[in-house]
Amino acid sequence: MDSVGDTITLMxxxxxxxxxxxxxxxxxxxxxxxxxxxxLNSKLPTSESxxxxxxxxxxxxxxxxxLKSNQVSGFESKCxxxxxxxxSKICDSKRTVGPGxxxxxQGEDDGKLNKSSAPQSGFNSCPSPQNSFHSATQxxxxxxxxxxxxxxxxxxxxxxxxxxxxxSQSFDLVESRKVxxxxxxxxxxxxxxxxxxxxxxxxxxxxxxxxxARWIAIRKAQSHYGVLQLNHFRLLKQLGCGDIGxxxxxxxxxxxxxxxxxxxxxxxxxxxxxxLRAQTEREILQSLDHPFLPTLYTHFETExxxxxxxxxxxxxxxxxxxxxxxxxxxxxHAARFYVAEVLLALEYLHMLGIIYRDLKPENVLVxxxxxxxxxxxxxxxxxxxxxxxxxxxxxxxxxxxSAYCAQPACIEPxxxxxxPVCFSPRFLFNKPKKAKKPKSKNDSNNQGCPLPELxxxxxxARSMSFVGTHEYLAPEIIKGEGHGSAVDWWxxxxxxxxxxxxxxxxxxxxxxxxxFNVVGQPLRFPDSPPVSFAARDLIRGLxxxxxxHRLAYRRGATEIKQHPFFQSINWALIRCATPPEVPRPYxxxxxxxxxxxxxxxxxxPPGNYIEIDFF
Ligand SMILES: Nc1ncnc2c1ncn2[C@@H]1O[C@H](COP(=O)(O)OP(=O)(O)OP(=O)(O)O)[C@@H](O)[C@H]1O
Numbered sequence: 001m002d003s004v005g006d007t008i009t010l011m012x013x014x015x016x017x018x019x020x021x022x023x024x025x026x027x028x029x030x031x032x033x034x035x036x037x038x039x040l041n042s043k044l045p046t047s048e049s050x051x052x053x054x055x056x057x058x059x060x061x062x063x064x065x066x067l068k069s070n071q072v073s074g075f076e077s078k079c080x081x082x083x084x085x086x087x088s089k090i091c092d093s094k095r096t097v098g099p100g101x102x103x104x105x106q107g108e109d110d111g112k113l114n115k116s117s118a119p120q121s122g123f124n125s126c127p128s129p130q131n132s133f134h135s136a137t138q139x140x141x142x143x144x145x146x147x148x149x150x151x152x153x154x155x156x157x158x159x160x161x162x163x164x165x166x167x168s169q170s171f172d173l174v175e176s177r178k179v180x181x182x183x184x185x186x187x188x189x190x191x192x193x194x195x196x197x198x199x200x201x202x203x204x205x206x207x208x209x210x211x212x213a214r215w216i217a218i219r220k221a222q223s224h225y226g227v228l229q230l231n232h233f234r235l236l237k238q239l240g241c242g243d244i245g246x247x248x249x250x251x252x253x254x255x256x257x258x259x260x261x262x263x264x265x266x267x268x269x270x271x272x273x274x275x276l277r278a279q280t281e282r283e284i285l286q287s288l289d290h291p292f293l294p295t296l297y298t299h300f301e302t303e304x305x306x307x308x309x310x311x312x313x314x315x316x317x318x319x320x321x322x323x324x325x326x327x328x329x330x331x332x333h334a335a336r337f338y339v340a341e342v343l344l345a346l347e348y349l350h351m352l353g354i355i356y357r358d359l360k361p362e363n364v365l366v367x368x369x370x371x372x373x374x375x376x377x378x379x380x381x382x383x384x385x386x387x388x389x390x391x392x393x394x395x396x397x398x399x400x401x402s403a404y405c406a407q408p409a410c411i412e413p414x415x416x417x418x419x420p421v422c423f424s425p426r427f428l429f430n431k432p433k434k435a436k437k438p439k440s441k442n443d444s445n446n447q448g449c450p451l452p453e454l455x456x457x458x459x460x461a462r463s464m465s466f467v468g469t470h471e472y473l474a475p476e477i478i479k480g481e482g483h484g485s486a487v488d489w490w491x492x493x494x495x496x497x498x499x500x501x502x503x504x505x506x507x508x509x510x511x512x513x514x515x516f517n518v519v520g521q522p523l524r525f526p527d528s529p530p531v532s533f534a535a536r537d538l539i540r541g542l543x544x545x546x547x548x549h550r551l552a553y554r555r556g557a558t559e560i561k562q563h564p565f566f567q568s569i570n571w572a573l574i575r576c577a578t579p580p581e582v583p584r585p586y587x588x589x590x591x592x593x594x595x596x597x598x599x600x601x602x603x604x605p606p607g608n609y610i611e612i613d614f615f
Contacts, residue, residue: 370579
């Protein structure tokens, strides 16, 4: 095996062929606490597909990441998918605010919000909400350190997935863990040792991945090679460029399984004080197991780079997809579909104590089956969350005063960190003892058994960080008041607004004006396109400036799910719903020009390569 080192070899576009398409085979995940839908597709990857190595073929990459090959004559060196979709994000201008990103007015407007450019006079001269901006600037100035502080103060609600030393052993365990994988271990720390990174992201508690062909391929490769490294992957194409790394379409050599590999330069990260962010992102990714969230298949370090190997989404992002809609707006049914899936992803994240903080169409990727994947966790905040019974099965509020879970209060008992799937039975069978009330007519009609309602949201978490995207920033972030999970519901409202109207509601001439509008301007709807009352009502509920009065503040995602806008959504079966648009298959021709068949273990098969330097 050749060591790639700091220079990574990027295969020429027309050398390997991969085409993405096919039908979904998403695994099931219980809908919050209430439903456990049947697996959508339990048959899944065939050994036939995962072992296929065909040179001189035209290949179709299916949902499970495996190339299904059809013999074709000659070569095809075309990309039949909207290349523009995939390429359109490469190094595009970003809307994200964060350390090192274009925070507030950095580089835009007059730059007065920047620490070094005497910001306060600009803010102090403004009426009403302006004083709040003053504190926003303070937040900005201390952002990096605050982020570190909040990270170390918050005990992680995310399991710390230990490295698995024995590869073959861990591979064997995949099946047997199907049954016992209903909960995650809690950890007392959310900061792992940077030096302890390994190429193994644990499948320990990822029941959805058991039959995933990509997962199986990674496991097999790990048992064959030991720790996976950069040279076990062939980089086929740059998919995008983020604030802390570049993302490449890559192939696990000899397997024809494809991944999105995020490559980050460690020195650059360190220089820009972003090591912690990168680490947070990796740890969050490791903990996820949800149909609408990315899977981290493995991660590894080279001398200079840190690499995350994730699920590849060939459909581009919702921002690009919206640009291609008539009038650059999604029809209401399409918007409903996308926001509903995003809602489930956010709900799951909140249950894990993760506040996402960077929702925007650019971060919602489209899988080849048309369902979504929420990506990009480097701005997310982790904190503890304690599931709280809001409404018992007899429809009574368990306790108004204890209906919300304050972040610090939950750190102590490790039992706080239970998997959502454990909630339902636990509360169903341990109803709070209450004096029995005589049954009303309505109660008896109710079959006596409405499902209990739980709140598992870091609602009361208090972060002072100034992160997000200007047009999407919640007022409490701008005002520097401290924020919890309600910021995600604000951004959710902006997100729905943008999908429906093709623009965000508070956008000003520049970033600074936008921030003033968010804090001080009332919400307005354009006259066109016509949007239903229910949609506008939902947006109004979400875009309430005071987080305490915002929809979902009290009862979390459940409140939003119950809104009439989502009346037609079957939450438990949304993964079976037909997406508004399924991306056309993605084809890359990947055949070596001489038709030579590369051995499965050959990490540098013959052919032309482009050598590129990162950063
Ligand atoms: N799993 C994936 N499948 C396909 N494309 C991806 C995937 N992940 C990322 N990309 C592409 O790479 C781009 C960069 O992604 P990345 O998450 O590094 O940065 P970002 O979304 O721009 O945000 P940030 O800079 O804050 O990290 C994305 O915009 C997207 O186009």
